[in-house]
Amino acid sequence: MEHWSLASKASAPDSDPQPPSVGARLASDPKVVCAGGFIVILIVLAVGAPLIAPQDPLAQNLLMATVPPAGFAGSEPGFLLGTDGLGRDVLSRVIFGSRVSLTVAFVAAGLACLIGSVLGLMAGYLGYVVDMLISWLVDVWMSFPPVLLSILLIAVIGTGLHSVIAAIVIIDWTRFCRVVRTETRSQAQMDYVVAARTIGFSRPAILFREIFPNVVPVLIALLTLEMGIAVVVEAILSFVGLSVSSDTPTWGGMIAEGRQIVHEAWWVLAAPLAALFATVVAFNQLGDGLARSLDPVLRR
Amino acid sequence: MTGARLAIEALSAVSLRDGNRPILRRVALDVGTGEVHGLVGESGAGKSTIAKAILGIIPSQVRVTGGRIGFEGRDLLSLSPGELRAVLGRDIALVPQDPSTALNPSRRIDVQMTDGLRLKRGLSGKDARLRARALLEEVQIRDPERVLNSYPHQLSGGMRQRVLIAAAFGLEPKLVIADEPTTALDVTVQKQILRLIRALQERHGTSVLFVSHDLGVVAKICDRMTVLYMGKVVEQGATAEVLDAPRHPYTRALLAANPRYDRPDAGLEPTPPDIIAALRAEIAAFDAGIAGSRDG
Numbered sequence: 001m002e003h004w005s006l007a008s009k010a011s012a013p014d015s016d017p018q019p020p021s022v023g024a025r026l027a028s029d030p031k032v033v034c035a036g037g038f039i040v041i042l043i044v045l046a047v048g049a050p051l052i053a054p055q056d057p058l059a060q061n062l063l064m065a066t067v068p069p070a071g072f073a074g075s076e077p078g079f080l081l082g083t084d085g086l087g088r089d090v091l092s093r094v095i096f097g098s099r100v101s102l103t104v105a106f107v108a109a110g111l112a113c114l115i116g117s118v119l120g121l122m123a124g125y126l127g128y129v130v131d132m133l134i135s136w137l138v139d140v141w142m143s144f145p146p147v148l149l150s151i152l153l154i155a156v157i158g159t160g161l162h163s164v165i166a167a168i169v170i171i172d173w174t175r176f177c178r179v180v181r182t183e184t185r186s187q188a189q190m191d192y193v194v195a196a197r198t199i200g201f202s203r204p205a206i207l208f209r210e211i212f213p214n215v216v217p218v219l220i221a222l223l224t225l226e227m228g229i230a231v232v233v234e235a236i237l238s239f240v241g242l243s244v245s246s247d248t249p250t251w252g253g254m255i256a257e258g259r260q261i262v263h264e265a266w267w268v269l270a271a272p273l274a275a276l277f278a279t280v281v282a283f284n285q286l287g288d289g290l291a292r293s294l295d296p297v298l299r300r
Numbered sequence: 301m302t303g304a305r306l307a308i309e310a311l312s313a314v315s316l317r318d319g320n321r322p323i324l325r326r327v328a329l330d331v332g333t334g335e336v337h338g339l340v341g342e343s344g345a346g347k348s349t350i351a352k353a354i355l356g357i358i359p360s361q362v363r364v365t366g367g368r369i370g371f372e373g374r375d376l377l378s379l380s381p382g383e384l385r386a387v388l389g390r391d392i393a394l395v396p397q398d399p400s401t402a403l404n405p406s407r408r409i410d411v412q413m414t415d416g417l418r419l420k421r422g423l424s425g426k427d428a429r430l431r432a433r434a435l436l437e438e439v440q441i442r443d444p445e446r447v448l449n450s451y452p453h454q455l456s457g458g459m460r461q462r463v464l465i466a467a468a469f470g471l472e473p474k475l476v477i478a479d480e481p482t483t484a485l486d487v488t489v490q491k492q493i494l495r496l497i498r499a500l501q502e503r504h505g506t507s508v509l510f511v512s513h514d515l516g517v518v519a520k521i522c523d524r525m526t527v528l529y530m531g532k533v534v535e536q537g538a539t540a541e542v543l544d545a546p547r548h549p550y551t552r553a554l555l556a557a558n559p560r561y562d563r564p565d566a567g568l569e570p571t572p573p574d575i576i577a578a579l580r581a582e583i584a585a586f587d588a589g590i591a592g593s594r595d596g
Binding site for chain 2: 190191192194195196197198199200201202205209210213214216217
């Protein structure tokens with residue numbers, strides 16, 4: 001008798017409603033929804049740029065140069081954000097410029113994340129010698145000034161989209177490596193990892209089944225932040241003309257052009273600057289929101 | 301008593317960090333087939349070190365300096381890491397101390413339970429899930445599907461410990477190491493968990509090495525017991541005999557330290573200093589004896 005009454009007492013407190021799932025938590029976080037929504041819109045614009053952009057971003061028309069945006073005196077229909085010094089449509093150029101920015105954001109941050117994570121997991125889990133070698137490499141690597149390193153690198157391998165991506169990956173993998181190494185090391189001490197060892201799981205099984213899933217939340221957050229950084233780095237490199245060739249619209253290139261005519265046509269500078277600013281803020285906020293929502297310890 | 305399933309002989313270990321301070325002093329103990337053996341002692345007595353030595357998870361600052369951990373005729377200490385991995389999870393399983401940290405927070409219960417069944421028992425994913433469900437029912441969880449679909453933080457401590465017990469016994473090991481499995485639970489849940497371990501152990505004929513600092517818990521569940529002090533076996537025997545007629549003054553002191561429900565004014569006595577002094581002298585003589593026999 002007593003036995004069953006006790007059993008029911010113990011299981012009763014567990015029948016409360018289940019806490020919301022990860023998906024529901026993400027959907028209820030305004031940061032994740034707003035920033036994520038912005039990024040999704042940006043991706044749609046970038047992918048569908050030829051269909052969405054109202055004008056050819058490269059079409060010049062010197063008779064229509066420095067037309068102000070809609071709503072200002074002298075604006076022309078069809079040029080919502082006005083035109084630049086060569087009469088090209090600023091809105092179309094901003095939309096096409098997002099292609100380079102997002103490509104760099106996803107590819108460069110993704111590759112840096114991949115390389116950094118693999119080395120970080122190795123350093124954190126394969127023992128003292130591997131850890132020492134990789135950590136030493138990271139320390140030496142991080143002691144180079146990043147901007148000089150990227151300019152030097154591009155001077156050696158030449159300009160272009162590939163070079164920009166390579167420069168970001170080569171500089172920023174260390175960021176991932178450090179964080180993943182630290183996380184892996186602290187995870188390896190956890191009781192559930194020790195418990196997995198006592199079931200006799202192999203080391204790779206423990207690394208990928210027990211440790212890695214707990215590193216993923218911080219990795220996703222870091223990846224998103226890195227995308228914001230990559231967008232800025234690409235803009236800097238195109239500003240100084242070290243990115244893609246100048247006939248491809250980029251936000252950095254547009255900022256450089258707009259800077260020269262800012263007194264006659266401020267919108268040529270303002271539009272790409274706003275796009276850059278909003279994108280970086282969105283990536284940072286998304287990373288912040290994801291870090292909170294995905295953390296298994298905080299997920300209560 | 302049928303033959304011993306686990307036979308620890310003269311197990312010695314030292315702490316490397318602490319000037320080679322001995323942690324285990326020629327510990328010998330047997331756990332028979334189907335026996336629950338209590339391993340009792342205060343913090344730092346070496347209980348957990350013994351459990352860890354069996355499971356091959358000795359921390360790096362501890363070194364085993366001698367002895368043998370016989371399990372079914374093989375010395376676990378002399379197995380290669382691969383050989384030990386084959387034994388662990390199939391023949392030996394652990395019920396950990398703290399259910400709040402022993403489950404992986406980012407993996408669902410079903411995945412964590414079926415991992416062992418698939419890798420160690422060779423079950424298919426579907427069979428493993430059915431088995432996990434049946435195991436949860438066996439530990440009296442009323443809505444096993446909901447528990448299987450939960451993350452650890454969605455379950456109470458008692459529920460998590462049931463899951464861990466189900467997972468350990470579900471592998472059908474010959475020996476279960478229970479490392480203070482009730483210490484982190486509140487008292488009402490404790491009692492059920494003890495009953496559960498005992499019931500599962502009897503049903504499957506499992507041997508259990510039950511590590512605890514709580515004599516009350518040991519009295520309820522263990523057939524035989526070993527009392528450790530500073531890594532030395534102080535007293536060993538059938539639980540009823542040891543508790544009813546303790547021969548060693550330290551065991552008597554431990555019993556006196558237990559709260560008494562019938563006499564609230566008694567109990568909770570610290571170990572008297574003269575007994576500690578006598579124990580230390582005994583251990584010093586024991587160490588000298590070992591050193592002497594080694595030299596001679």
